[in-house]
Amino acid sequence: MRKKHKKQLPLMEPAAVHSKAQEWAEISCILARNDSIYERALQDLTIKDKSFNTGANGMSAEQVVHAAIVKQIEKFSYRDLSFYLADSRVFRSFCRIGIGDKPFKKSTLQKNIKALSDTTWEAIHRITIKDAERTGVEKGRKVRIDCTVVESNIHTPYDSELLWDSVRVLDRILWQAREKFADIKFPYNNRTKRAKRRCLGVMNAKNAAGRKKHYKDLLKVTKTVIGYAQAAVLELESYTGGNFMQPLHAMRIAGELKHYIPLALKVVDQTERRVVQGESVPAAEKIVSIFEEHTDIIRKDRRDTYYGHKICLTGGASNLILDCQILEGNPADSELTGTMFDRQKDIYGRYPLKASLDGGFASKVNLKSAKGKGIKDVCFAKGRGLEIQEMCRSSYVYKVLRRFRAGIESGISWLKRSLGLDRCSWKGFESFKSYVWSAIVSANLLTMARVQLSKQ
Numbered sequence: 001m002r003k004k005h006k007k008q009l010p011l012m013e014p015a016a017v018h019s020k021a022q023e024w025a026e027i028s029c030i031l032a033r034n035d036s037i038y039e040r041a042l043q044d045l046t047i048k049d050k051s052f053n054t055g056a057n058g059m060s061a062e063q064v065v066h067a068a069i070v071k072q073i074e075k076f077s078y079r080d081l082s083f084y085l086a087d088s089r090v091f092r093s094f095c096r097i098g099i100g101d102k103p104f105k106k107s108t109l110q111k112n113i114k115a116l117s118d119t120t121w122e123a124i125h126r127i128t129i130k131d132a133e134r135t136g137v138e139k140g141r142k143v144r145i146d147c148t149v150v151e152s153n154i155h156t157p158y159d160s161e162l163l164w165d166s167v168r169v170l171d172r173i174l175w176q177a178r179e180k181f182a183d184i185k186f187p188y189n190n191r192t193k194r195a196k197r198r199c200l201g202v203m204n205a206k207n208a209a210g211r212k213k214h215y216k217d218l219l220k221v222t223k224t225v226i227g228y229a230q231a232a233v234l235e236l237e238s239y240t241g242g243n244f245m246q247p248l249h250a251m252r253i254a255g256e257l258k259h260y261i262p263l264a265l266k267v268v269d270q271t272e273r274r275v276v277q278g279e280s281v282p283a284a285e286k287i288v289s290i291f292e293e294h295t296d297i298i299r300k301d302r303r304d305t306y307y308g309h310k311i312c313l314t315g316g317a318s319n320l321i322l323d324c325q326i327l328e329g330n331p332a333d334s335e336l337t338g339t340m341f342d343r344q345k346d347i348y349g350r351y352p353l354k355a356s357l358d359g360g361f362a363s364k365v366n367l368k369s370a371k372g373k374g375i376k377d378v379c380f381a382k383g384r385g386l387e388i389q390e391m392c393r394s395s396y397v398y399k400v401l402r403r404f405r406a407g408i409e410s411g412i413s414w415l416k417r418s419l420g421l422d423r424c425s426w427k428g429f430e431s432f433k434s435y436v437w438s439a440i441v442s443a444n445l446l447t448m449a450r451v452q453l454s455k456q
Contacts (some may be wrong), residue, residue: 001374002316003067004286011124011244015410016152018090020090021090022126022453023449023450023453024090024091024093024449025094025207025447025449026449026453027069027094027169027445027448027449028066028069028094030128030131030445030448030449030452031062031065031066031445033131034127034128034131036126036127037065037124037128038060038062038065039060039061040120040123040124040127041061041064041116041120041124042061042350043063044115044116044120045061045064045112045116045335046183047114047115050092053117054367056198058108058112059104059108059112060096060249061212062096062102063095063097063161064112064113064115064116065087065124066094066095066096067081067095067112067113068071068113068438068442069105069222069438069441069442069445070084070085070094070095071093071109071113071440072419072420072438072439072441073418073419073443073446074441075418075419075420076269077106078106078107078109078110078113079106081106081109082103082104082105082109083193083337084108085097085101085103085104085109087421090117097345102190110297114426114431114434115136115176116438117430117434118326118430118433118434118436118437121434121438121441122437124437124441124442125324125437125440125441128441128444128445129301129320129322129347129450132318132320132444132448135448135452137318137320137448137452138316138317138318138320138322139316139317139347139385139415139453140186140316140322140344140347140352141317141352141353141354142316142317142352142353142404143314143316143322143344143352143354143355143356143359144311144314144315144316144355144356144357144405144407144408145312145314145315145337145340145355145356145358145408145418146312146357146360146402146405146408146409146412147310147311147312147313147333147336147360148311148359148412148416149298149300149306149308149309149310149311149422150308150309150311150422150424150432150436151306151307151308151422151424151425152294152295152296152307152308152309152421152424152432153292153423153424153425153427154288154289154290154291154292154307155289156307156358157286157288157289157307158202158203159204159215159267159270159271159274159275160199160202160214160218161199161213162217162267162271162287162288162290163195163199163219163222163267163268163290164195164196164218165201165267165289165290165291166222166225166226166260166263166264166267166268166290167191167195167222167225168192168193168195168196169190169260169290170225170226170257170260170264171190171192171225173229173253173256173257174188174225174228174232174257175190176253177232177236177250177253179240179251180249180253181236181241181242181246181250182241183241184232184235184250185235186231186232186235187227187228187231188228188229189222189228191224193208194217194221195218195221195225196217198214198217198218198221201214202215202218202227212275214277215271215276215351216276216277219268219271219272219276220270222264222267222308223268225264226261226264226265226268228281229254229257229260229261229264230261232254232257232263233254233257233258234253236250236252236253236254237251237254238255239390247447252356253333253350254417256415260290260297263287264290266287267287267290270285270286270287283296283299283330284299287401289307291427291455292427292428292434294309294328294428295307295308296308296309296310296328296329296330297330298310298330299330307408308423308424309326309328309432310327310329310330310331311324311325311326311436312327312333312336312340313408313411313412314340314343314344315407315408315411317404318447318451319407319411319447320447320448321415321440321443321444322344322347323343323344323347324342324437324440325340325343326341326432326433326436332360333357333358333360333361334360334361334362334363334366334438336361337357337361337363337366337369337370338366338369338370341355341373342372343374345373347349349428351373351374352374352375353374353375353376353377354375354376354377354378354379354388354397354446355370355375355378355379355401356381356401356402356404356405357378357379357380357381357405358380358381358382358405359380359382359383359384360383362379362380362382362383362384362386364385364386367380367386367390367391376393377391377393377397377398377401378390378391378392379391379392379397379401379402379405380406381402381405414443415439415440415443418444419439419442420439421436421439421440424436
């Protein structure tokens with residue numbers, strides 16, 4: 001693993017004459033003049049390597065960052081990314097792949113791109129924002145703040161489906177344990193077919209009584225499988241037979257079971273409380289996926305329910321996303337106002353002069369705090385008891401800032417439609433944060449490239 005490609009650049013094909021190729025060339029220039037980006041990436045890529053100056057070269061940090069940006073902007077799968085890096089002259093040039101260089105396999109691309117942490121992507125974001133300030137693209141004097149939701153890659157979390165997920169996953173791991181360790185004896189009987197029938201029965205029940213009957217049997221099946229798993233864990237953890245590797249494999253399988261058992265028990269508990277006891281289970285006490293257990297339940301505007309994480313975005317006059325905060329739970333917008341302003345000071349060393357926010361951020365406390373920080377005009381889209389004269393210097397400034405705030409809605413829409421920010425396809429909360437930040441960095445680089453090209 002290296003920071004950049006070889007000291008002597010590989011032999012490259014001539015650049016294509018096309019507007020899209022010009023955008024990629026401009027993005028490459030932006031990254032090239034901010035060399036510290038590759039230093040940050042290299043730290044993540046070599047964190048497990050005792051020495052990265054020996055062995056096969058593999059991908060350089062520069063190639064990994066460039067490949068990740070291509071993947072995000074073009075919304076490629078790893079398979080598609082591998083193909084286009086082998087086939088496209090523009091993408092090969094952008095990712096520093098020479099004429100004689102072999103293309104990268106999808107497994108290599110996935111391993112390296114997923115190695116970049118969310119803190120590294122956030123650091124890359126701040127480096128690019130500083131570059132935008134130096135080049136006059138964005139000064140950060142006028143900001144607009146709004147929140148949206150990025151969904152996790154899960155199915156609709158019906159309790160019957162969650163119980164079925166618990167049964168089939170635990171059963172699969174138990175089957176692997178039986179196949180690999182025939183000499184380990186623990187109670188086991190395959191219950192997946194029965195669980196699947198009960199799950200379908202719940203979905204197709206004609207009335208509440210019939211649905212409850214199927215639920216009770218499904219709960220019984222799930223508890224039985226959990227009991228099998230708990231017994232298997234005890235046997236696997238005490239296993240000492242076979243060769244020296246067998247106990248390690250047994251511990252690995254026991255670890256998988258110990259991961260899913262508490263999640264399955266939580267699903268059983270919330271289903272019994274809701275279906276059998278008729279209790280309303282608070283969102284904070286629910287689990288909506290045993291695979292993406294970090295997922296929050298986000299109720300937005302008392303209309304729509306989303307399953308993912310709430311993010312708070314700060315946009316600038318240039319349409320760049322100046323900042324992002326990925327939240328756990330569903331805090332009120334009004335609790336985030338001061339934090340988002342303070343983060344702007346961390347980025348620019350000063351607070352903005354003008355700020356426009358959605359009505360959910362409005363409160364007298366937030367307005368007083370913003371004014372105390374030297375923000376001259378603070379426009380809340382809905383006053384919520386605040387007078388225009390309190391927020392802005394004049395009604396004209398208020399109207400201008402209110403129209404300015406609407407621009408972040410289109411920016412969020414573009415991020416979701418074109419950069420994949422509507423739904424995160426990566427597994428785990430840490431990868432979720434990396435995915436969000438990589439999308440924002442990629443969007444900003446594309447915006448900066450287009451602004452620079454429009455000046456030429």
